[in-house]
Amino acid sequence: MAAVLPLADLKRQVAPDTWINSIIKGDCVAALEALPDHSVDAIFADPPYNLQLGGNLHRPDQSLVDAVDDDWDQFASFEAYDVFTRAWLLACRRVLKPNGTIWVIGSYHNIFRVGAMMQDLNFWLLNDIVWRKTNPMPNFKGRRFQNAHETMIWASRDAKAKSYTFNYDALKASNDDVQMRSDWLFPICSGGERLKGEDGKKVHPTQKPEPLLARVIMASTKPGDVILDPFFGTGTTGAVAKRLGRNFVGIEREQDYIDAASARIAAVEPLGKAELTVMTGKKQEPRVAFNTLVESGLVKPGQVLSDAKRRVSAIIRADGTLAANGEAGSIHRLGAKVQGLDACNGWTFWHYDDGKTLRPIDELRSVIRSGMAKLD
Amino acid sequence: MAAVLPLADLKRQVAPDTWINSIIKGDCVAALEALPDHSVDAIFADPPYNLQLGGNLHRPDQSLVDAVDDDWDQFASFEAYDVFTRAWLLACRRVLKPNGTIWVIGSYHNIFRVGAMMQDLNFWLLNDIVWRKTNPMPNFKGRRFQNAHETMIWASRDAKAKSYTFNYDALKASNDDVQMRSDWLFPICSGGERLKGEDGKKVHPTQKPEPLLARVIMASTKPGDVILDPFFGTGTTGAVAKRLGRNFVGIEREQDYIDAASARIAAVEPLGKAELTVMTGKKQEPRVAFNTLVESGLVKPGQVLSDAKRRVSAIIRADGTLAANGEAGSIHRLGAKVQGLDACNGWTFWHYDDGKTLRPIDELRSVIRSGMAKLD
DNA sequence: ACGGTGCATGAATCAAGTG
DNA sequence: TCACTTGATTCATGCACCG
Numbered sequence: 001m002a003a004v005l006p007l008a009d010l011k012r013q014v015a016p017d018t019w020i021n022s023i024i025k026g027d028c029v030a031a032l033e034a035l036p037d038h039s040v041d042a043i044f045a046d047p048p049y050n051l052q053l054g055g056n057l058h059r060p061d062q063s064l065v066d067a068v069d070d071d072w073d074q075f076a077s078f079e080a081y082d083v084f085t086r087a088w089l090l091a092c093r094r095v096l097k098p099n100g101t102i103w104v105i106g107s108y109h110n111i112f113r114v115g116a117m118m119q120d121l122n123f124w125l126l127n128d129i130v131w132r133k134t135n136p137m138p139n140f141k142g143r144r145f146q147n148a149h150e151t152m153i154w155a156s157r158d159a160k161a162k163s164y165t166f167n168y169d170a171l172k173a174s175n176d177d178v179q180m181r182s183d184w185l186f187p188i189c190s191g192g193e194r195l196k197g198e199d200g201k202k203v204h205p206t207q208k209p210e211p212l213l214a215r216v217i218m219a220s221t222k223p224g225d226v227i228l229d230p231f232f233g234t235g236t237t238g239a240v241a242k243r244l245g246r247n248f249v250g251i252e253r254e255q256d257y258i259d260a261a262s263a264r265i266a267a268v269e270p271l272g273k274a275e276l277t278v279m280t281g282k283k284q285e286p287r288v289a290f291n292t293l294v295e296s297g298l299v300k301p302g303q304v305l306s307d308a309k310r311r312v313s314a315i316i317r318a319d320g321t322l323a324a325n326g327e328a329g330s331i332h333r334l335g336a337k338v339q340g341l342d343a344c345n346g347w348t349f350w351h352y353d354d355g356k357t358l359r360p361i362d363e364l365r366s367v368i369r370s371g372m373a374k375l376d
Numbered sequence: 377m378a379a380v381l382p383l384a385d386l387k388r389q390v391a392p393d394t395w396i397n398s399i400i401k402g403d404c405v406a407a408l409e410a411l412p413d414h415s416v417d418a419i420f421a422d423p424p425y426n427l428q429l430g431g432n433l434h435r436p437d438q439s440l441v442d443a444v445d446d447d448w449d450q451f452a453s454f455e456a457y458d459v460f461t462r463a464w465l466l467a468c469r470r471v472l473k474p475n476g477t478i479w480v481i482g483s484y485h486n487i488f489r490v491g492a493m494m495q496d497l498n499f500w501l502l503n504d505i506v507w508r509k510t511n512p513m514p515n516f517k518g519r520r521f522q523n524a525h526e527t528m529i530w531a532s533r534d535a536k537a538k539s540y541t542f543n544y545d546a547l548k549a550s551n552d553d554v555q556m557r558s559d560w561l562f563p564i565c566s567g568g569e570r571l572k573g574e575d576g577k578k579v580h581p582t583q584k585p586e587p588l589l590a591r592v593i594m595a596s597t598k599p600g601d602v603i604l605d606p607f608f609g610t611g612t613t614g615a616v617a618k619r620l621g622r623n624f625v626g627i628e629r630e631q632d633y634i635d636a637a638s639a640r641i642a643a644v645e646p647l648g649k650a651e652l653t654v655m656t657g658k659k660q661e662p663r664v665a666f667n668t669l670v671e672s673g674l675v676k677p678g679q680v681l682s683d684a685k686r687r688v689s690a691i692i693r694a695d696g697t698l699a700a701n702g703e704a705g706s707i708h709r710l711g712a713k714v715q716g717l718d719a720c721n722g723w724t725f726w727h728y729d730d731g732k733t734l735r736p737i738d739e740l741r742s743v744i745r746s747g748m749a750k751l752d
Numbered sequence: 753a754c755g756g757t758g759c760a761t762g763a764a765t766c767a768a769g770t771g
Numbered sequence: 772t773c774a775c776t777t778g779a780t781t782c783a784t785g786c787a788c789c790g
Contacts (some may be wrong), residue, residue, distance in 0.1 A: 078495055106530070108504035112495065115488025119454055125765075127486035127521045130506045132559050139555060142544040145503045145530075145595075148557035153484070154521075162767070168780095170516040178782065179515060183559070184509050219521075281518070281767085282779065289777095301378035332778060341438045345778045428765045435761090436780040444763050485765060509762090515779035517766035521784080526763080564762060567785055582763050 004258055007031055016074045019225060023238070023250040023258050028230045031251040032091035034066060040249065041165070041225035043092050043102040043235045046208060050081045050110045067354040068205045078113065085110075088230055095228065096157050101126065101164045101220050105152045105208070109130050115153050123155040126164075131212060135190070147209060154220065165220055168280040180219070186212050195234050195260050203260045204234045221246055223276050235261025241271070242268045245276045286372060288365045290331050290346070291320025298364045305350040308358060312338045314350070331361070378614065378641040380634055382713045383407055396602060399614070399626040399634050404606045407627040408467035416625065417541070417601035419468050419478040420592060420613050424449040426457045435516055444581045448629070454489065461486075461493050462637060464606060469497060471604065472533050477492045477502065477540045477596050481584070491529050499531040502540075506559045507588060511566075511749070530596070541596055556595070562588050571610050571636050579636045581609045589616040597622055599652050611637025619645045621652045666707050666722070666737070667696025674740045681726040683735060688714045690726070707737070 005019060007026030024031040049068065075081040094101060102113055102123065119125065129152040136148040156164045171180040189209040197203050213236050221227060223245040229237035232250030234257055241248040242265055252258050293299045299316055306313040314324035314334055322334045329337065329344025339349075347365060351358040381395060383402035400407040427449055433441040451457040468478060478499065482490055494500065505528040512524040532540045547556040565585040573579050589612050597603060599621040605613035608626030610633050617624040618641055628634050669675045675692055682689040689699035690710055698710045705713065707722025715725075723741060727734040 016679065064537040107499050108491070111493025111504075112488045112529075115484070125484050127523065128487075128527070130508075130525055130559065131505075132431075136557070142555070143542055145505065145547075146555045146557045147503065148508055149382045149559050153503070159765085166519060172518075172522075179518070181512070181522045183506065183525050234436075287769090287777085307738065330777080332776080337437075343434070343438060343778080345780085347778070425763055426765090427763065430765070433764060433766060437759095439760080441764070441766095442761075449763085479782090483763060483765095485763085511762080511764045511783040513764070515763095515764080515766060516780055518780060519766050520764090521765070522767095563784080566762070566783095570762095578762090637785090653772095 004262060007034060019249055020247050021238075021242075021249075023232060023235070023252055023261060025252065025255070025258055027253060028251050029087045029091050032088065032095055032230060035095045035249070037094055037227075038097045038100075039226070040095055040228040041097055041100050042217075042221045043096055043100070043228045043230070044213065045088070045092065045102065045104045045229065046206065046231050046233065047085070047088065047104065047106065047110070047114070048075070049107050049206070050075050050078075050113075066202075066205070070205065081110065082113060082117065085114055086121070086125070089114075089117055089121055091121070092228070092230060093123070093157060098157055099161050099164050101154060101156050103152055103154050103216055103220070105131070105150055107147070107150050111151045111153070118153060118155055122158050124157070124159040124161065126154045126156055128153050132183055132185045134185060134187045136188065136356075152216075165222055165225075167219055167222075167278050170279040171219055173279050184212070184215060189236075195264065204257060207234050208236045210236060210240050211311050213237055214244065217241060217244050217246060218278075220277070223273075232261060233257050235265050238265045239268050242270055245270055245273070265266070285369060288368050289320065290361075292368055293361065293364050294320050296368065297360070298367060299352060303352065305352055305361065306358065307338075307349060308351055308360075310358070314338070322346075377637045378611075380638060383410060394624050395625055397614075397618075397625070398607060399611070399628055399637060400442075401628065401631070401634055402422070403629060404627050405463045405467050408464065408471055408606060411471045411604075411625070413470055414473045415602070416604040417473055418593075418597045419472055419476070419604045419606070420589065420608065421464070421468065421478065421480045421482065422582070422607050423461070423482065423486070423603065424451075424607075425483050425582075426451050427483075427485050433516065441513075442581075446581060457486065458489060458493065459486045461490055461532065462497070464611070465490075465497055465499075468604070468606060469499070469533060474533055474560045475537050475539050475541075477530060477532050479528055479592055479596070480532050481507070481526055483523070483526050487527045487529070494529060494531055498534050500533070500535040500537065501529060503530045503558050504528065505530060508559055508561045510561060510563045512564065512712055516696070521545055528592070541598055541601070543595055543598075547591075547595055550594075560588070560705050561590060565612075571640065580633060583610050586612060586616050589613055593617060593620050593622060604608065608637060609633050611641050614641045621646055621651050665696065668744055669737065669740050670694065670696050674743060675728060675737070679728065681737065682734065683714075683725055684727055684736075686734070686747055694721055698722075 003022040005022050005024045007024060014069060019035065026351055047307055090265065098104060106114055131150045131152060133148050136146055140144045186209050187326040189207045193210060194207060217227065217240055226247045226249060227237060227241045228249045230251045232238065232252040235250060236260060238248040240248050250261065254292060294301065294316065301316055301318040304313050304318045305316060305322065314322040317323055321328050324338060327334065331350055332344055333346035335346040335349040336342060347362040348360050350360055350361050379398040381398050381400045383400060383406060396412065403700055426664060427444055431442055472478060480490055498641060502650065507526045510522050512522060515522045548554065562585050565583045569586060569652060570583060571579040593603065593616055602623045602625060603613060603617045604625045606627045608628035611626060614624040614626050627639065670677060670692065677692055677694040679692045680689050681692060681698065690698040693699055697704050700710060700714060703710065703713060703719065705724055708720055711722040711725040712718060712722035723738040724736050726737050728737055
């Protein structure tokens with residue numbers, strides 16, 4: 001797990017087992033060039049924020065704030081940052097599968113430039129997600145609002161990509177059965193999760209919290225997917241991907257970060273298959289034609305179906321169509337017609353009388369499906 | 377109030393009384409050209425979002441979503457939108473005072489382009505603010521996260537502007553004595569606040585809620601300041617500015633919107649000077665001890681206080697503490713104790729009988745505070 | 753005057769599979 | 772690529788109406 005690959009050994013190698021679940025050491029764009037076209041399912045990118053810090057910042061007690069002033073976060077100008085951003089985004093886009101999606105996280109210092117560039121490069125923005133921090137750093141000078149959030153952009157490769165992965169039902173189930181919103185609340189990375197060096201100092205200045213990555217990965221990937229992180233740092237993406245039964249590829253320049261990430265990922269225990277099973281909606285269940293209900297005898301030709309309030313009714317015909325008012329058609333078409341609508345889900349609209357109460361025919365479809373499941 | 381000015385009458389007139397508190401009818405950039413250099417203290421801009429909607433969207437009940445499909449939101453391309461954005465931002469920058477600040481609101485469709493352009497034009501970003509909606513529209517198809525927020529960018533005219541207005545202490549005091557964060561929670565504009573035409577339909581598709589504007593204006597302007605809104609719409613900025621003792625200038629193209637805004641603003645009653653002074657004071661709201669109420673005679677030793685439903689009661693002692701069931705303590709400690717809780721806000725928990733009804737003692741604190749305000 | 757039910761609606765880049 | 776079919780999909784709030 002987490003082999004470290006020297007960049008020179010890679011030349012757009014197609015065999016995934018040469019680079020999957022490894023950290024490629026080298027410059028981000030050069031390393032991306034070594035990966036094959038359309039080879040990763042998702043990308044999580046935490047690029048340098050281009051913080052434009054003037055002098056040092058002191059707390060009210062005069063202690064010095066340990067700001068992000070590393071070499072890799074220094075850009076001479078917006079133009080230089082744009083050139084850098086365009087290069088790594090383009091390289092990512094080539095490597096991403098046509099139905100893959102990309103996440104980029106940033107703050108107000110850089111996220112507007114990144115988002116505009118993504119639009120310029122034909123990524124299609126799906127959402128912007130706000131990470132609200134429960135415990136953000138205060139604003140010490142009292143000259144601005146406390147900067148209490150960061151922004152993530154989630155985008156598909158292009159506007160036409162319709163079948164990207166989004167585990168809507170699992171997210172909703174995990175969120176008290178209401179759909180997941182675009183504002184997420186998580187603590188910053190601290191305590192035992194925060195990697196510290198032998199000197200007790202944090203290894204990386206902007207280590208992201210694992211729960212944040214976990215939601216990203218659970219929302220937009222499937223088990224077994226390959227997730228690329230072109231700014232791997234201390235490997236939060238890799239650690240969470242491994243724990244959640246996904247694969248990763250990391251790109252990182254600094255040996256200290258690579259060392260920390262390798263050890264970290266090696267210690268991760270993946271979850272079992274049962275725990276990883278994602279709740280899915282009706283969409284993913286096998287298709288059942290209404291005629292199957294007729295053929296199996298669950299409903300009978302001549303039987304009357306009605307809507308939930310018995311305002312309209314129709315008769316089942318032997319070919320699996322319905323008839324009412326001299327018209328006939330599928331359960332969906334006729335359901336739409338009797339309501340004067342363009343569309344209708346006949347499975348939930350039409351009901352049958354079980355002797356006591358009206359029940360949707362969708363329940364009979366479930367009976368068929370459970371019978372099919374037993375054949376597995 | 378809210379005179380409507382034909383654009384032709386204005387030629388960078390310096391005398392502010394010719395355009396202050398009026399709505400200029402005309403194209404945004406052309407109208408901005410008519411205003412003098414460095415003439416407004418703050419700008420709030422709600423530009424078109426450039427939504428690129430495909431076909432129609434239906435709810436699960438097949439009803440049609442009333443989308444924003446107005447002509448003013450149609451742009452041929454990102455490039456066309458950028459040209460438009462650059463033009464109005466540049467014009468705003470000339471009109472803004474050197475120490476003025478600008479707010480721009482948008483969604484993920486446009487805010488990244490706007491933010492990047494602002495940086496390119498040398499605005500200096502101070503914060504990005506997230507407006508979290510309590511009641512956003514759901515995502516009906518379950519293909520994305522519910523889009524539950526919009527983003528505002530707050531920026532000064534340039535990096536060197538250090539003495540912009542930011543009422544840090546007033547914001548902190550209004551926020552339970554912790555500094556105001558970058559994520560704000562407000563409902564969308566609906567109910568009685570939402571302007572409706574004679575046909576019962578909304579006058580403007582994107583009317584912003586007044587509390588949002590109130591926080592913007594209270595945070596970044598002083599009483600008497602001039603606030604420009606280059607996309608005035610139905611005049612939320614003007615209405616809130618007038619109520620809060622500020623001046624406004626609006627620019628709007630559509631006569632229907634101008635008519636609605638004029639009538640709306642005319643009906644606004646400005647707050648009194650005392651109320652505004654309290655709200656904008658540099659110090660936090662003065663702390664009032666319960667004993668001050670006793671000393672001032674608003675409550676009397678021996679008087680009985682109870683909770684809102686008369687389930688528990690306590691007696692006021694001369695030293696400003698309460699006693700009940702053989703225990704005594706502050707209004708907060710005793711309130712917590714009688715409820716079996718760890719903490720309690722005694723000001724809102726305890727009520728007194730004014731002869732007709734039970735009223736919270738917090739109202740008596742307000743009486744003390746307004747008396748203190750009159751001493752200013 | 754209430755409480756309960758039903759309905760309308762808000763800045764929305766909102767489906768997937770088959771032939 | 773287009774046309775057509777199948778059938779999946781919503782949260783909070785305000786207001787009208789009714790008993």
